Amino acid sequence: MSHPITRPDAQVHLGVFFQGVNHHTVWSDAESGSQIDPDSFLRVAQVAERGLFDAFFLGEGLRLRESHGRVHDLDVVGRPDALTQLAALASVTTHLGLVATQNTTYNDPADLARRLAGLDVLSGGRAAWNVVTTDNAWTGENFRRGGYLDHADRYVRAEEFVRAAQAIWDSWDDDAIAPDSGAENWADPGAIETVVRDGASVRIQVRPTVPRSPQVHPVLFQAGDSPAGRDFAARNADVIFSAHGSDLDDALAFAADVRTRVRAAGRPADDLLILPGTFFVLGDTDAEAEEKYAWLKRAQVTGATALSLLGYIWGHDLSHLDPDGPLPDLEATTVEFDGTRGAALKEGGRRKLAEQWRARAEAENLSIRELVIAQEARRGFVGTPGRVADRLVEFVRTGAVDGFNISPWIVPDGLDDIVDTLVPALQERGAYRTAYTSTTLRGHLGLRVPLSHRAAADDVVGTEQIAG
Numbered sequence: 319m320s321h322p323i324t325r326p327d328a329q330v331h332l333g334v335f336f337q338g339v340n341h342h343t344v345w346s347d348a349e350s351g352s353q354i355d356p357d358s359f360l361r362v363a364q365v366a367e368r369g370l371f372d373a374f375f376l377g378e379g380l381r382l383r384e385s386h387g388r389v390h391d392l393d394v395v396g397r398p399d400a401l402t403q404l405a406a407l408a409s410v411t412t413h414l415g416l417v418a419t420q421n422t423t424y425n426d427p428a429d430l431a432r433r434l435a436g437l438d439v440l441s442g443g444r445a446a447w448n449v450v451t452t453d454n455a456w457t458g459e460n461f462r463r464g465g466y467l468d469h470a471d472r473y474v475r476a477e478e479f480v481r482a483a484q485a486i487w488d489s490w491d492d493d494a495i496a497p498d499s500g501a502e503n504w505a506d507p508g509a510i511e512t513v514v515r516d517g518a519s520v521r522i523q524v525r526p527t528v529p530r531s532p533q534v535h536p537v538l539f540q541a542g543d544s545p546a547g548r549d550f551a552a553r554n555a556d557v558i559f560s561a562h563g564s565d566l567d568d569a570l571a572f573a574a575d576v577r578t579r580v581r582a583a584g585r586p587a588d589d590l591l592i593l594p595g596t597f598f599v600l601g602d603t604d605a606e607a608e609e610k611y612a613w614l615k616r617a618q619v620t621g622a623t624a625l626s627l628l629g630y631i632w633g634h635d636l637s638h639l640d641p642d643g644p645l646p647d648l649e650a651t652t653v654e655f656d657g658t659r660g661a662a663l664k665e666g667g668r669r670k671l672a673e674q675w676r677a678r679a680e681a682e683n684l685s686i687r688e689l690v691i692a693q694e695a696r697r698g699f700v701g702t703p704g705r706v707a708d709r710l711v712e713f714v715r716t717g718a719v720d721g722f723n724i725s726p727w728i729v730p731d732g733l734d735d736i737v738d739t740l741v742p743a744l745q746e747r748g749a750y751r752t753a754y755t756s757t758t759l760r761g762h763l764g765l766r767v768p769l770s771h772r773a774a775a776d777d778v779v780g781t782e783q784i785a786g
Contacts (some may be wrong), residue, residue: 321570330749331526331721331763332741333373333417334366334733338397339383341627343619344727345394351492351730353394361730363407364415369737370751371764373415373446373725374407375559377537380424380452381460382439385626386635401433415759416441417539419448422476424461427515428524431483434536443533443758445704447483447551447590448559451476464528467639467727472518474544478520480538480554481784484770485513487535489526533758534768539593539594552579555590556765559723563594564697589718591763597698597727599664600735604701611700614727615691622661626689633668641687647677707743714749 336359337343346348352358363374370585377398400418408416416437438445451472452458452722457466467475512686513524540547540555551558562572571590577587579700599614601607619627621641633651650672678691699706713719726732744750756762766772 321566321712321718323715324717328717328720328749329751330368330710330744331591331593332366332750333593333721333723334360334362335369335375336729337377337391337725337726339377339379339395341393341450341623342618342725342727343729344730346573346616346620347356347617347728349535349731350728351714352508353561353729354396354398356403357724358730359407360410361725362733363411365737367411369642369733369741370754371414373417373759374404374411375417375448375583376403376589378419378421378423378448381457383464386496390626390650392620392626401437404445405440407436407443407754408488409631413444413754413761413762415444415446415537415538415756417448419444419450419541421450421452422479423452423467423472424457425479427479427482427520428486428522431486432526433523434483435487435526438536439528439530440535441531443531443760445531446537446539446557446759449476449480449538449555451542452676466680471716473542473550475519476550477554478515478517482498482513482517482520482522484514484535485515486526486766487530488525488770489513489524490529492530495529508745511716531758536772537759537763537765538768548576548579549583550582551590552576552585554769556760556768557591557593557709557763560592560594561697562592562749563596563713563719563722566693566713566716566718570716573718585769591765592718593721593723595725596722597725598706598736599698599700600703600706600742602702604705605607605655607700607702614625615694618727619687619691620695621687624690624713627690628675628686631668631671637702640688642685645686645689647675703739703743706740707747707749710744711747711749 320641338353343353345353354566366374383393389395391584400420404418406771408547418434418437419436432587434445434447450490465497483775489511491509494505496504497560500536513522513526515522521761537557538555539557540551541560542548542550543560557578560572573592576590576592578751580590581587599607599611601610624641625636625639631644631650633653634648638644639646648666654667675689675693678684678692682692684692699709724733724736741750745752753763
């Protein structure tokens with residue numbers, strides 16, 4: 319089914335997502351480098367900047383994932399603090415945006431707002447915050463807060479947290495700092511405010527210490543896909559990071575839903591950019607790309623990985639089974655998922671999911687490994703650079719997305735063929751920049767000034783001016 323082109327001049331935005339914890343990154347391949355060596359981060363960031371990408375995106379892992387009570391050593395594990403890593407990258411890049419995933423449940427707003435503002439100033443206005451929430455006790459145990467926050471309350475705290483951070487970032491006037499040494503004061507009297515918040519979960523009184531950056535304050539990303547998450551993004555975010563970027567009909571439906579929520583929040587429909595996560599498998603011919611994709615799926619789902627994933631769903635240690643053999647004649651446990659292997663699996667009970675998997679295995683005569691591979695939905699784009707470029711342009715110019723956040727399946731060299739072949743194909747189609755035209759991330763993305771800055775005159779509750 320074809321869809322009308324509603325934005326004929328729209329440009330494709332690209333970011334790179336350095337994941338760090340998952341089985342989709344083929345860490346065991348001979349071409350794969352270290353996942354934690356600083357040089358790997360440097361290499362990916364510099365190739366992304368050579369490809370004129372908007373941003374470098376880091377995930378967050380507050381606790382190593384586990385399997386049956388032990389650290390899950392089949393995944394890529396271990397990850398540096400995002401803000402520390404991005405601060406290091408700020409010194410070796412000049413234009414690339416730097417996006418840190420940071421949790422509102424296990425951080426404090428005054429401290430996190432200061433660190434994010436520090437990165438923003440240090441990078442010359444290239445910082446962004448991917449706002450995430452976590453309610454599970456499994457992660458909370460590392461903070462002695464296990465179970466302290468009900469699932470329904472996580473966005474209540476997140477909203478208060480973000481509003482407090484925005485107030486802190488807006489607390490310095492644009493011209494607060496003296497323009498030269500001849501001024502009477504370093505900061506103009508009354509140009510810096512104390513920020514006070516007394517909410518249900520955020521209570522602060524802060525004298526902010528960091529001035530504004532050239533982009534005013536960090537860009538806000540949001541990655542929640544639940545109705546509450548979408549509403550939160552519609553009210554607060556500049557960019558929503560979604561999983562709806564492979565099927566055009568699905569992407570259009572997601573975009574329509576999100577933009578309806580944005581308008582309901584009193585914002586222009588185009589105020590929130592949509593950048594789904596995806597990956598690319600490129601080849602000189604479509605057949606070569608498909609062959610590479612088939613290899614990739616088997617490389618991602620090794621026999622041990624297949625047994626681990628099946629064991630997580632069944633709730634039993636199945637590592638003794640043959641991954642190329644049939645499913646076990648064993649009922650799944652009724653114990654609910656603990657969230658250690660991702661939130662998506664928490665949506666259905668173990669028994670129900672296991673029954674669905676078993677029915678498919680029997681209907682298609684699949685082994686354990688074949689079943690796990692088949693159950694992973696086909697995402698991403700596979701084909702020649704020209705064919706993939708055509709698809710990306712279609713997604714952007716029909717209004718389904720504004721761009722894509724790429725997860726390389728090989729680190730640190732997984733962006734090279736994208737930058738060397740796909741980016742030129744997009745440029746040939748007039749759908750991708752040929753040079754940076756801004757020095758800030760907000761400028762790269764074409765975003766308006768921050769929401770809180772636009773509404774500053776209407777939101778003065780909780781601030782009081784102090785003398786400089």
